[in-house]
Amino acid sequence: MGGRIMSLMLKELIQFSRDKVILGVILWMYTLEVVLCGYGMTFEVKQLPIAVVDHDQSAASRALIEKFDLSEAFTVATYATSQEDAALSMRKGDAQYGLIIPPDFQSMLKRGESPSMQVLLDGTNSNAATLAKDYTTQIVALFESEFRENLGAPTTVRPVVQIWYNRTQTLESFVVLSMIAVAALMVGSIHPAASIMREKEVGTIEQLMVTPTKVWEIFIAKTVPTLGVGLLAIFPSLLVIWWFGVPLKGSLLLFVALTVVFLLSAIAIGVLFAAITRTLQQTLLLCFFGLFPMLFLSGNMTPIESMPPFLQNFTAFSPLRYYMDVILGIFLKGSGMAELWSPVLHMAGLGVLLFSFAAWVFKRNMA
Amino acid sequence: MKLSRILAVILKETREILRDRVTLATSFVFPLVMLFGFGYAVSLEVEDVRFGVLDQDQTPASAALIDAFDKTNYFTLVRAYSSEQNIQQSMQSNEVKLVVVIPPNFYTSLSREGAPPVQLLVDGTYSSTALIALNYGMSIVSSFRQEAASRINIETRVWYNPSLQSMIYIVSGLYAVIIAAFPPLLTTLAIVREKESGSIQQIYASPLTVSEFMIGKLLPYGVISAIQIASIILTGYYWFGVPFQGSMSFMAAASLVYVFCNVGIGLLISTVTNSQLLAVLLALVVTMMPATLFSGFIFPVFAMAEPVQLYTYLYPARYFIELSRGIVLKDAGPFELIEPLLLLILYTSIVLTSSVLLFKKKVA
Numbered sequence: 007m008g009g010r011i012m013s014l015m016l017k018e019l020i021q022f023s024r025d026k027v028i029l030g031v032i033l034w035m036y037t038l039e040v041v042l043c044g045y046g047m048t049f050e051v052k053q054l055p056i057a058v059v060d061h062d063q064s065a066a067s068r069a070l071i072e073k074f075d076l077s078e079a080f081t082v083a084t085y086a087t088s089q090e091d092a093a094l095s096m097r098k099g100d101a102q103y104g105l106i107i108p109p110d111f112q113s114m115l116k117r118g119e120s121p122s123m124q125v126l127l128d129g130t131n132s133n134a135a136t137l138a139k140d141y142t143t144q145i146v147a148l149f150e151s152e153f154r155e156n157l158g159a160p161t162t163v164r165p166v167v168q169i170w171y172n173r174t175q176t177l178e179s180f181v182v183l184s185m186i187a188v189a190a191l192m193v194g195s196i197h198p199a200a201s202i203m204r205e206k207e208v209g210t211i212e213q214l215m216v217t218p219t220k221v222w223e224i225f226i227a228k229t230v231p232t233l234g235v236g237l238l239a240i241f242p243s244l245l246v247i248w249w250f251g252v253p254l255k256g257s258l259l260l261f262v263a264l265t266v267v268f269l270l271s272a273i274a275i276g277v278l279f280a281a282i283t284r285t286l287q288q289t290l291l292l293c294f295f296g297l298f299p300m301l302f303l304s305g306n307m308t309p310i311e312s313m314p315p316f317l318q319n320f321t322a323f324s325p326l327r328y329y330m331d332v333i334l335g336i337f338l339k340g341s342g343m344a345e346l347w348s349p350v351l352h353m354a355g356l357g358v359l360l361f362s363f364a365a366w367v368f369k370r371n372m373a
Numbered sequence: 374m375k376l377s378r379i380l381a382v383i384l385k386e387t388r389e390i391l392r393d394r395v396t397l398a399t400s401f402v403f404p405l406v407m408l409f410g411f412g413y414a415v416s417l418e419v420e421d422v423r424f425g426v427l428d429q430d431q432t433p434a435s436a437a438l439i440d441a442f443d444k445t446n447y448f449t450l451v452r453a454y455s456s457e458q459n460i461q462q463s464m465q466s467n468e469v470k471l472v473v474v475i476p477p478n479f480y481t482s483l484s485r486e487g488a489p490p491v492q493l494l495v496d497g498t499y500s501s502t503a504l505i506a507l508n509y510g511m512s513i514v515s516s517f518r519q520e521a522a523s524r525i526n527i528e529t530r531v532w533y534n535p536s537l538q539s540m541i542y543i544v545s546g547l548y549a550v551i552i553a554a555f556p557p558l559l560t561t562l563a564i565v566r567e568k569e570s571g572s573i574q575q576i577y578a579s580p581l582t583v584s585e586f587m588i589g590k591l592l593p594y595g596v597i598s599a600i601q602i603a604s605i606i607l608t609g610y611y612w613f614g615v616p617f618q619g620s621m622s623f624m625a626a627a628s629l630v631y632v633f634c635n636v637g638i639g640l641l642i643s644t645v646t647n648s649q650l651l652a653v654l655l656a657l658v659v660t661m662m663p664a665t666l667f668s669g670f671i672f673p674v675f676a677m678a679e680p681v682q683l684y685t686y687l688y689p690a691r692y693f694i695e696l697s698r699g700i701v702l703k704d705a706g707p708f709e710l711i712e713p714l715l716l717l718i719l720y721t722s723i724v725l726t727s728s729v730l731l732f733k734k735k736v737a
Binding site: 028031032034039042043045046047050051052053054055094096097098099102115120121122123124125126127128129130131132133134135136137139140142143146149150192196200204283284285286287288290291292293294295298299314317 | 393395396399403406407410413505508509511512525526527528529530531532533534535538539541542545554558562566569648649650651653654655657658661662666667672673675676677678680681684685695698699702703704705709710712
């Protein structure tokens, strides 16, 4: 019996290794894609392109503009001649922010009066707009305190920000880790689904049925190799994690163990997809798009608290959501089982449920 | 090129599509699922973030600062600490996501230079929340006494999305993503399926030319995609209230180009592989993921590192997002959007010609 499973798994492995390109794609997903995301994904406002209309052309206005340009948040994309000109740039998307300085800016400041400046915000990206507005206030305040000799004004309260767990990284760690979790989900489900479906379509699964192998041996042979691939793929991911300086504060062993638990759910989903479809195309379509809702509900793109309440309840069914808690907790907070017992329990529960259900469906299909 | 042969391919393809209920259902249902999913589940607004406060000052001023946080929609006060020790445990157990620490001389130093800083401690683990919450927190703190100090009036006007709803931002970009998802997948599977099952040999053996075959395959899926995009735009407009400021016909034209671009990419992918699994994975990695992550759909391109910004030029979704957001939200016309439009057209032509050239007809 052991021998049969072994030979079945060997067959799977050989078939898998023949698909060099697929290996390449999987590797890409786990590494390069994650790297790109790490450099690209951010909710910060950096280098926001500005269109500047300087009606004053004075030392003061130039100093103000320079403050904007030198800041991390903004960069001057174009000097427009009028508001209409700036508006054109904004419609084209060349700038997402219009700064209009009135003609008597410097003179009013010198006289101790209050000049006005206009800011046109592209509200398309509401988050960026809100942040841009706040940064504007801060930059203007900075400009004022440097420019004016008048010291009698009360100081504003200065916030000092300390990011608790992500001291040196900001979004990068989060993005890298969540991309790895997503890659695990995708690969974990597509691989067994495709492997089962291919044999179903070609008909070799019938041949398997005629042999002395039991159904559960076939099931194991189809699912365990994916575990192997998933675990192996951890190592290139660790490279990427190291590259981005994502800290590993917790136990690597715990991470590997919990990844196995997560993969069980992913594999189970893949098997289920394969069971309810008739052709490989349908299976793959289902994998592709059936996994998407899970991505939304994982807190990956959006904090779970921000979702409407009825959707928050749905997130309880997403194994990815718990795996995210686990992976972020282990790496960034150094959490152990003591802190993570709740998501681990949920994940294990879901995993066992889905896996047994998948096994049962598989057996029914084969019989 | 004979029209009758093209029509024959179209007919065969259409019949096959109509027979496959699952694929049909997926093609029409899932775009809407994604639309609703993204529309409702993905929200960049932060609401009711649980925060705690360590008030070492205990004066009316510090109370006013706390109140400034609590009365917004962004934050909800759940915990007041008596000492620093409880903070770490509280953060680690996720009881709060943000802690405001007000130093002992807060009130008295407000009117002096060198005021001791207010500390904002954020759980940076879920960085998207953290960063946004942090920035809101910082702005609340800095504007606490700002108005009196500042001489310069800043008049702000928000264009294109005055209510600053993130849903409008997301839905207006979703068109690009959904069209990047289906056409390449369906088209590439349509061809690779035949390759895997061997029925492609019949095509090779027939008098059908490569272009006739490709056009015949391309059109039915183009039509499906056109229906998809129309349904998304209509649902976006009527259900989500995404405004449609610009020209319908320009949008239709741009969408058409984009649809054919993606169908062409599907064709291209099908020429390089015989395996359906690989075709799907390639489609995933080459179209859907970049369209979601690197096109400016959620994460703005301007904030990306320079090399990554260059990388985004590889993907047509990036051009179409500029087009769709420009048309739908800013009423931009062909004049303003000439750059992305031309680039998209160029891209499409390159893709379509390459796929025709690469599709080698092999004689059995």
